[in-house]
Amino acid sequence: MAFSITRLRKGLGKARRGFWGRIRRAALASGLDAESREALEEILIEADVGVAATQRILDRLEKADAVGEDAIHNALRDSLLEVLGRAREEPEIPGGRPRVILLVGVNGVGKTTTLAKLAARYKAEGMRVMMAAADTFRAAAAEQLEVWAERVGVDLVRQRSGADPAAVAYDALESARARGVDVLLVDTAGRLHTKHNLMEELKKIRRVLDKCEPGTPDEVLLILDATTGQNALSQARLFKEAVEPTGLVIAKLDGTAKAGIVLAIREELGLDVRFVGLGEGVGDLERFAPEAFVDALLS
């Protein structure tokens, strides 16, 4: 499944029009003056980039000393790309065992939907996929996953509601090994990052997986809601402390929200975006490509 820039552009359509239209007005041929700096600042703030990251980006832009629309465009593009870093490859998995991916995040960000989309994606690549319903807390979470498992056509391991999530993960990994599964996707209950006990529970899931199969989970993906504001930074910080996510997924990016907070998270915590969710369909998940992302934002 190739990255489709047209689709991403379509998703970001509304964002793009507002963005560059205003930069044009703001960045006059003479270069970056106080007024155009303020206009740029408002654009970045409105995209949820946050005050501190916006200041840093604009400071760098000022140093670039660009004059004229094209030069400013390129300088800003470079500056944003520099923050985002290069796209990362998926880690290699030693053969003979399932790749284990753990999905974490706060409530309502779209974890379960993202999991279904990842399942569809790996299945389309010809892999044998299994889901584990380790969200044993939210009412009907396992049922929701069951609907998706049927729709996508993959196996699901679940237990009764209220069961120990770490035990579900353990069982799922054992059964994934026994059945020769290539990718095991583990759903977890949404939790606010400030709830210490729930974060401990996540750590336990991580520990138990590692015990069952050293080296797993291979990936821990933190799902962020594209409409979340500055709090996403705090979420990323605390999830990082607890379970060391290997990457981010921005869900719901096809709204009007621009998820600029990702820039601040990349800058402060070094976490890369791995995927972006662009729609409600099961095929609407793209591998994150920083250049396409920035170009779609600035074109």
Add this chain to the structure above:
Amino acid sequence: MFEDLGEKLNRSFKGLLGRGKLSEKNIESGLREIRRSLLEADVHYKVAKDFIQVVKERSVGQEVLGNLRPGQQVVRIVHEELVRLMGSAFTDISRSRSAPTVILLVGLQGSGKTTFAAKLARRFQKSGQQPLLVAGDTARPAAVEQLKILGSEIDVRVFEKGSGADPVEVAAEGVREARRLNFPVVIVDSRGRLHVDGELMEELRKTRDAIAPQETLLVVDGMSGQDAARVARSFADDLGIDGVVLTKLDGDARGGAALSVRAVSGKPIKFVSVGEKVDQLEPFHPDRMASRILGMGDVLTLAEKAQEVFDRKQTEKMERKIREASFTLEDFRDQLRQVKKLGSLDDLAQMIPGMGRVKGLEAEEGRLTAIEAMINSMTPEERRIPRIIDGSRRKRISRGSGTQVKDVNRLLKEFEQVQKLMKTMRKRGPFRMPMSLG
């Protein structure tokens, strides 16, 4: 931990202390700090801009009061203006003269509509009005199932026609059912979309026309960023809303979206939904929200919670016991249990200014549990007269409570000190217990 806005302002107003007036010039850097603070709380930048203008107009020309530091003075103005903007007092749900009162819940995907539906149902139920819930979100997999489970937890009937049913029909039939069975209140859940689009609005308008709700409430994620303003405007303009509910405010989000949503929709915020338990719903208090947006903590909510939990008679009894120095380990345990009812120490810390990110509370929490276990392992006599607890009793207590003898020693030693303290306080005459807020 972010610095308190008041402190920042005090610094930027340094040198202004005790002399002169606030002028456009000397207030400028202070206003920048306020703006920054609002933006960091996710207030929409245009709303923040307008707001700063208002604060500026009110501040310029004011005398710097002698007993108030200028930073505090401006913070007070900011706080007052925030409260004014968000509406001055709690607005309850308006009721229909003829039953049932129909409430329609709308909002984006993942904003917390379904959970809020159950919480609102619980609130009506507690006030003696048994509501009917209508499972109108027929699109999200298992949303109907989720509402059914929540409904059965709180013993509220859920009207549903399964997943995939036509949402407009479900809503209409649900309200008819409520009327037929004389339910005083009916709460209709609806489908959320990823973002506002024509299709969703059309469906919601049809639903609205079919059921004629007294209240259409927009449910907004309290962690929302700048886009919250646009979402609120779309719902207010295209559908018409009567009020707003903010969810997920039990995290550390400062909830600036509240200000944006209020400013662009002009509609009052009615409830604040915290946590996943069905009882966790609070009426919206603009003054508390203002403190939160400014990063000043939420001491009032804490006080209110404490009042709910600590029953007055018991508090008076405790006070008397302490006065008479007849406070036993049993009483101590009762106190511990009441403190626990307030919620986890982490939750409480969130409400206290400057304590938001204090670590190590969970260790304290574990110790409280251990103390309770130790007291539980004592005989009633031991609880009344702790000095009879000798070495072998200590061993028995530690075994019974899964602790170590040194933990028991520590508890007894601390309790002895508390008792001594109480005796000295007794000599100083009447006092109020720190826990008593009545």
